[in-house]
Amino acid sequence: MPYSQGDLILLKNPVKLPGGAELKHPVLIINSKRGGYEQYYTGVMMTGTPKNDRYSFKCENQMFTSPLGKESCEFRTYLIFGFNEDDISVLKNTMKKPHLIALINQIKDYIFNID
Amino acid sequence: MTYNHYNLQMTITHPYHLDPFYSNRLFSFKVIFLNTTSRFWKYISLNLNSFRVGIISGLYKDLGKMFLMVEGLKGILNSIEDLSMAKEEYIYAEKALIKFRKYYYLLEDVDFLNHEGIKDISSKILLDLYEIESKLKFLSFDNPKDIDCDKELRQAASLISINTMNNLHAI
Numbered sequence: 001m002p003y004s005q006g007d008l009i010l011l012k013n014p015v016k017l018p019g020g021a022e023l024k025h026p027v028l029i030i031n032s033k034r035g036g037y038e039q040y041y042t043g044v045m046m047t048g049t050p051k052n053d054r055y056s057f058k059c060e061n062q063m064f065t066s067p068l069g070k071e072s073c074e075f076r077t078y079l080i081f082g083f084n085e086d087d088i089s090v091l092k093n094t095m096k097k098p099h100l101i102a103l104i105n106q107i108k109d110y111i112f113n114i115d
Numbered sequence: 116m117t118y119n120h121y122n123l124q125m126t127i128t129h130p131y132h133l134d135p136f137y138s139n140r141l142f143s144f145k146v147i148f149l150n151t152t153s154r155f156w157k158y159i160s161l162n163l164n165s166f167r168v169g170i171i172s173g174l175y176k177d178l179g180k181m182f183l184m185v186e187g188l189k190g191i192l193n194s195i196e197d198l199s200m201a202k203e204e205y206i207y208a209e210k211a212l213i214k215f216r217k218y219y220y221l222l223e224d225v226d227f228l229n230h231e232g233i234k235d236i237s238s239k240i241l242l243d244l245y246e247i248e249s250k251l252k253f254l255s256f257d258n259p260k261d262i263d264c265d266k267e268l269r270q271a272a273s274l275i276s277i278n279t280m281n282n283l284h285a286i
Contacts, residue, residue: 105246
């Protein structure tokens with residue numbers, strides 16, 4: 001199933017940390033199209049632990065097509081990484097356009113410094 | 116602090132700050148009234164139609180004025196270098212963003228009253244307010260000292276990326 005920019009997904013397998021703990025975080029797809037043959041996506045991590053610093057982008061239920069089901073979520077704008085389509089477990093939600101543009105602009109301006 | 120551009124001057128003086136809601140134009144009343152009446156419009160007497168159209172027209176004008184204001188505030192941002200001023204203005208910018216977002220949700224809830232102009236201009240204002248807020252946020256906060264609080268997330272992001280790279284099969 002092709003996913004789109006703005007889709008909030010969960011990855012299929014939680015990441016196992018060296019200590020053995022499993023992490024299963026929601027991730028927002030920020031690239032506009034799949035990376036061709038490899039079906040490669042780029043995502044930014046969401047967390048439920050608010051930091052309120054220069055790298056946070058606070059979320060509200062109304063920014064998405066359906067409620068998040070959790071209070072005080074935010075994106076960590078510097079935690080950007082790549083994954084395959086096969087790694088995606090489920091589509092949880094979709095972010096609405098103006099908020100998505102604002103998030104991507106913040107990443108471009110303050111993480112990559114693109115003019 | 117002054118912003119000069121094409122002989123225009125815009126100045127922030129106390130007590131105005133970076134706040135586009137600078138005067139009482141019954142903005143909140145208009146948005147809430149239109150949100151409510153749009154839901155029940157077919158049940159309300161059509162005698163109110165011209166009244167409602169007038170309010171929509173007034174709201175569109177208010178949004179136009181607010182857009183000009185926000186564009187001007189964006190220009191002023193480039194001249195903010197003082198950290199204490201950035202911190203002070205960030206509070207107002209964040210409040211303005213949260214406040215406008217509430218109105219935006221109300222308008223979005225009724226499909227922007229089927230008015231393309233209102234949809235377009237309120238989206239632009241929202242994006243401008245996001246830009247102002249993020250710029251001041253970046254100036255106001257230092258690099259987080261407790262970056263280790265994101266250690267697990269960073270580790271997870273790295274591991275996922277490495278696994279993905281290992282699984283890529285280039286042609």
